[in-house]
Amino acid sequence: MAAKERIIAAPPVNPETKPFWDAAAEGKLLLKKCAACGEFHYYPRAICPFCFSDRTEWRAASGRGTIYSYSVMRRATVPYAIAYVALEEGVAMLTNIVDCDFDAIRIGRKVSLVFKPSDGGPPVPMFTLSP
Amino acid sequence: MTIKGKAYIAGVYEHPTRLAADKSLAQLHAEVAKGALEDAGLSKDDVDGYFCAGDAPGLGPLSMIDYLGLKVRHMDTTETGGSSYTIHVAHAAEAIATGKCRVALITLAGRPRAEGMATGTAPRNYGGAAPDVQFEAPYAPVVANLYAMCAMRHMYQYGTTSEQLAWIKVAASHHAQHNTHALLREVVTVEDVVNSPMIADPLHRLDCCVITDGGGALIVVAPEVARSLKRPLVKLIGAGEAPKNQMGGKVDLTYSGAVWSGPRAFAESGITPADIKYASIYDSFTITVLMTLEDLGFCEKGKGGSFVADGNLISGSGKLPFNTDGGGLCNNHPGNRGSMTKVIEAVRQLRGEAHPKVQVPNCDLALAHGTGGSLGTRHGSATLILERE
Numbered sequence: 001m002a003a004k005e006r007i008i009a010a011p012p013v014n015p016e017t018k019p020f021w022d023a024a025a026e027g028k029l030l031l032k033k034c035a036a037c038g039e040f041h042y043y044p045r046a047i048c049p050f051c052f053s054d055r056t057e058w059r060a061a062s063g064r065g066t067i068y069s070y071s072v073m074r075r076a077t078v079p080y081a082i083a084y085v086a087l088e089e090g091v092a093m094l095t096n097i098v099d100c101d102f103d104a105i106r107i108g109r110k111v112s113l114v115f116k117p118s119d120g121g122p123p124v125p126m127f128t129l130s131p
Numbered sequence: 132m133t134i135k136g137k138a139y140i141a142g143v144y145e146h147p148t149r150l151a152a153d154k155s156l157a158q159l160h161a162e163v164a165k166g167a168l169e170d171a172g173l174s175k176d177d178v179d180g181y182f183c184a185g186d187a188p189g190l191g192p193l194s195m196i197d198y199l200g201l202k203v204r205h206m207d208t209t210e211t212g213g214s215s216y217t218i219h220v221a222h223a224a225e226a227i228a229t230g231k232c233r234v235a236l237i238t239l240a241g242r243p244r245a246e247g248m249a250t251g252t253a254p255r256n257y258g259g260a261a262p263d264v265q266f267e268a269p270y271a272p273v274v275a276n277l278y279a280m281c282a283m284r285h286m287y288q289y290g291t292t293s294e295q296l297a298w299i300k301v302a303a304s305h306h307a308q309h310n311t312h313a314l315l316r317e318v319v320t321v322e323d324v325v326n327s328p329m330i331a332d333p334l335h336r337l338d339c340c341v342i343t344d345g346g347g348a349l350i351v352v353a354p355e356v357a358r359s360l361k362r363p364l365v366k367l368i369g370a371g372e373a374p375k376n377q378m379g380g381k382v383d384l385t386y387s388g389a390v391w392s393g394p395r396a397f398a399e400s401g402i403t404p405a406d407i408k409y410a411s412i413y414d415s416f417t418i419t420v421l422m423t424l425e426d427l428g429f430c431e432k433g434k435g436g437s438f439v440a441d442g443n444l445i446s447g448s449g450k451l452p453f454n455t456d457g458g459g460l461c462n463n464h465p466g467n468r469g470s471m472t473k474v475i476e477a478v479r480q481l482r483g484e485a486h487p488k489v490q491v492p493n494c495d496l497a498l499a500h501g502t503g504g505s506l507g508t509r510h511g512s513a514t515l516i517l518e519r520e
Contacts, residue, residue: 009268012259021265042380043266049379069287069384071279071331073271075252082276084382091380094508096270107287124269 006078010121016046019058021122029061029113029125031089042091062088063113065127072102085111085127099128135399138224139357140365140517142171142350143475145456149314149463151344152245156188157198159240159346164199167348172360173234178350180205180232182223184215186241186346186466195238205232211374211511212503213413213468215239216349218513220474221370223351233353240346241466250342250467251275252330267508274415275339277507279331281384282418286333288385288433293333295436296417297324300337300460302444303414307457309486314341315461324417338417340459340469347471349478363482369402369516371395376509387419387502388512389426396514397428402496404428407516409480409491410451411473411499414458419502420444424451427500427514446489455480455489470501474515481519495519 013021023030032044036053047054070083081097083105097105098116111127118124144166151159160183168174181203187195192206207222209215216239223235243250251274257264285291301321307313324337357364373391397403404427414420421435429451430438446452456462456476459469477499479485485494497517504510 006271009254009271011265011269013265014260017265040380042377043263045262068382069280069284071276071283071333073252073273073276073331074329075275075331076271080271082270082272082280084280084384086382092377092382093380094267094270094272094377107283118269126270 004078006080008116008118008124010118011124013122017044020044024115024122024125027115029063030058031061031091032056033059040089040091042093064088065111067097067105067107067109067111068092069107070097070105072105081105083127096126097128098126104129132228133399134221134224134228134370135368136366137228137354138351138367139354140220140349140367140474140478141352141357141360141362142167142173143347143478144170145347145463145472145475146345146465147312148345149312149343150244151242156240156242157195159242160187160195160238161199163240163346163348164236164238167236167350171350171362173350175200176202177234178236179203180223180226180235182207182219182235182237184208184239185210186239186468203232211513213415214470214501214503214511214513215468216471217474217499217501217515218372218511220349220351220367220515221372221513224367224370227351227353233356235351237349237351238346239348239466239468239471241468242344243467244342244344248342251339263508272508274505275334276331277505278416278418279334281422281506282333284384285418285422289436291421291436293325293335294321295440296338296421297321298440298442299414299417299420299444300324302442302449303454303458303460305445306455306489307461309488310457310462313457313462314343334416334418340415340464341461342467343463343465345463345465347465347475349471349474364520365478365481366518366520367515368518369396369400370514371399372511372513374509374511384507386432387422387426387506388510389423389500389514392512392514393427396516400516402516406496407498408494409455409477409497410453411477411497412453413469413473413500413502414454414460415469415502417460419506420453422506423500423502427498446491452489452491455485468503470499470503470513473499473501477517481517
C-alpha cells in the first residue's frame with residue numbers, strides 16, 4: 001500500500017500565510033475571519049476580500065464539513081479524489097478526500113479533517129468520510 | 132460610449148497544422164499573422180495595433196513586434212487564458228473607437244502536442260507567488276478534474292446526465308467530418324462517448340477537447356478600412372467580459388462568468404439570444420458548453436441537458452448550430468487556448484464561407500464565447516456578438 005501513496009506537493013509558504021501552515025503542523029486548520037464585517041473567507045488573506053478591512057483574524061475551524069462537489073482522477077498513476085468541502089464555518093475549500101473507498105464518495109456526505117504529509121513541506125489539511 | 136459598429140473583423144486565419152514539430156512558436160505567430168493579413172487584403176505595414184496573450188514567447192508584444200517587424204502605436208496584452216482573444220477583439224474595438232489604432236492584429240500560437248504536454252491531466256505551474264497555489268497545488272488540481280467537479284455538481288443539482296453531455300460531442304463530430312483539417316473527423320455516437328475511458332468522474336475521454344499545435348490570427352479594423360476592402364463586412368455589435376472565481380470561499384460551480392459577460396454583450400448589441408443564428412461556444416469540455424449555453428440565456432438554468440440533447444446543436448437539423456468547424460472537441464484547440472478559433476468560425480459563418488454542409492442559411496447574427504482559466508477555480512468569460520452588414 002505504501003508504494004502506491006501519492007506524492008503531495010509541498011505548499012510554497014509565505015510570510016502572509018505562515019501561521020496557517022504552522023498550525024497545520026500542530027494538526028489545526030485555521031481560517032481567516034474579518035473583525036469588521038464578521039465574514040469568514042478562504043483561502044486566507046491579510047485583507048478581507050468582502051469589505052477590504054485589514055482586521056482579519058485567524059480562527060480555528062471545527063474540521064467538520066460536507067462534500068460540495070468532487071471528482072476521482074481515474075487517469076492518474078495513483079488515482080485520487082479532489083473535492084470542494086463546505087466547512088461548518090460557511091466557506092468551501094479545495095481539498096482531497098482520502099483514506100476511503102472512492103466509490104463511496106457522494107455530494108452531501110459528511111467529512112472530517114485529517115492531515116497528510118507533503119513532500120518536504122508542512123502537513124496538508126485533507127478530509128475523510130465521517131462514519 | 133459603445134463599441135457597437137465601431138470595428139469590423141476584416142481578416143481571419145486558422146493555421147492548418149495540428150502538429151508543428153518542425154516549426155518554432157514565433158514562426159507560427161508569424162504564419163498566422165501573414166495568413167490573416169492576406170485574407171483581409173492588407174499588408175504588414177498597415178498594422179498599427181498589436182494584441183497578444185500569454186502564449187506569445189519572450190516579453191510578449193516586445194518580442195513579437197520585433198520578430199514580425201511591425202511598427203505599431205498601440206499594444207494590449209490582456210491575459211485571461213483561452214478567452215484572451217475574444218477579449219482582444221473587444222479591446223481592439225475600444226482602441227479603434229478612441230483613435231488609438233485603425234488596423235489591429237491579434238495572434239495566437241502554441242505547440243503543446245509537439246512538446247508532449249499532458250494538457251488536461253498534469254498539474255500546471257503558475258508559480259508559487261500566485262496567492263492560490265499553496266492552497267490548491269497540494270491537492271493536484273488539473274484541468275480535467277476541475278471541470279469535472281462542475282459537471283458533478285450540475286448533475287447533482289439539476290439531474291444532468293452523461294448522455295446529455297455526450298450529445299455536445301456528437302454534434303461537434305457531425306460538423307468535424309466535413310473539415311479536412313480537423314484532428315478528429317470520425318462521427319461518434321452517445322454510446323461512443325459514455326463508453327470511452329473515464330478521465331475524471333464524470334468526464335470521459337470524449338468529453339474532453341483535443342490537444343493540438345497551431346494557432347490563429349484576426350485583423351480588426353476601423354469602419355472606413357473595412358469598407359475599402361473586398362471582404363464581406365463583419366461588424367462587432369456587442370461585447371462583454373467578466374471574471375469569476377471562488378468568491379472568497381462562497382464557491383458555486385453551477386454557473387460561469389457568462390452570466391455577466393453575456394447580458395453585457397446582448398445589451399450593447401440590442402438583440403437577444405433568440406436572434407442568434409450561429410454560436411461558437413468554447414468547448415474545452417462538454418460541460419463547458421452546457422453551462423455556457425444556460426448562462427448566456429439560450430435556455431433556462433439547469434435545462435442545458437435537455438437543450439443540447441437529440442442533436443439540437445447540429446447544423447441543418449438543430450435549433451442552435453454550434454461550432455461548425457468541429458470545435459475544440461474535434462477540430463482544433465491550438466496552444467490549449469480555444470477562443471481564437473471560435474471567432475474565426477463565427478466570421479466564416481457570417482461571410483457564408485463555412486463548409487457548405489454546415490453553413491447556416493442567411494447567417495447574419497452570430498455569437499462567439501470564450502472561457503479561459505478553469506471553471507472550477509477562476510476563469511475569464513468573454514462574449515462577442517457579430518453582425519454581417
